[in-house]
Amino acid sequence: MKTSLATTLSFNTVKPDCQYYLVSAIPGASGGGVSLHGGRNGFCPLDVIQLSSDSGRGIKLTLSPYDNSTIIRESTDLNLIFPVLLSGHEYCNEQPLWKVDNYDVSLGIGFITTGGFVGHPGAETLLNWFKLEIFGTLPSSYKIVHCPSFCESCVKLCSNVGISYKDGIRCLALALYDKPSFSVALIPGTERSMFV
Template identity: 40%
Template sequence: MHLHIISSTNLRTKHKMKTLVLLFLFSTIALSSGQESPDPVRDTDGNLLRSGIEYYILPVFRGMGGGLTLASTRNESCPLDVVQEFQEVDSGLPLTFTPVNPKKGVIRESTDLNIIFSASSICIQSNVWMVEEYEGQRIISGHGVSGNPGKDTLSNWFKIEKYEDDYKLVFCPTVCDFCKPFCGDIGITIMENGRRRLALRDVPFKIMFKKA
């Protein structure tokens, strides 16, 4: 009868090999299960939308008004709300986007961000977009707060999402883990005076971004 003697050195070597194989497998699984970054948003020239760069938000369909601007839509002159220009030839006011992580330079789909008009007005306001209730509607106004993500700034965060071959704006902030905000698409509501005011609507406003 032959006895096969395995040395302790060989046992340790085999144990190390098994450990290395397991570590490799776990690393591979972790990498493969990691979430990919959302797709970047692109402007009308096909370039990446970037934080701090000025753009115009324009309608995709021609003959449906112009770009976005600020105007008085209430019984008082201030604050100013976000509206669409009457004429297609009017691009409106330039604006910038700031993602929830201000260190990120590229604007990506479905990511919380602030939208800020680059303009001054007769009203003392920030020009930061926000959602607020007015006369039974959730409208988009221009006196929000930039940055400081959390429950206290929930109404100031928007997202850009793909809509067919173009884009739409969405209000559904995720800057607060325990908050349960209402969500909705940003669309156009036409007032009695013909003013086209932005508000949460069932039909989204189909848009594109043009560098200013």
């Protein structure tokens, strides 16, 4: 039996000093957790992807709010940070922090990669910030949103994060208007098994 949504978390229990798995909120054939892949060009920056198997939890991450709050609240600007880069890609010499990269205006899509800068909310770091917002009818189901709100005067691009297929890989990317958002749940990094 797959992991129960009852084991996922609501915002009143999510803290920035803990690690979590970010997995698909829809059990079954909708894929697993988030991980890293060797980039669309085979090199750096690394792409943030969703594992194709729903039994894979992926890599743990931490959520760091822009205002250094001690709990994570809905619609708060966050840095999403993997603790380490994918093994074998240490030569990338970049922080394993999510950012929007390689935005293609003609396609209206920007892929999510690593290489962002921790903290320092401002115009120069707009691409490094994401939010989790309640999404759908499933309990503890969220969508990832890129729409920084800490800088009212900044020109920004707002979009939900979805899945874009590239050479069979499920890459996280800013969702096109006709594509669904990636529905996710948070699972504590201390849980040992996908099964309950």
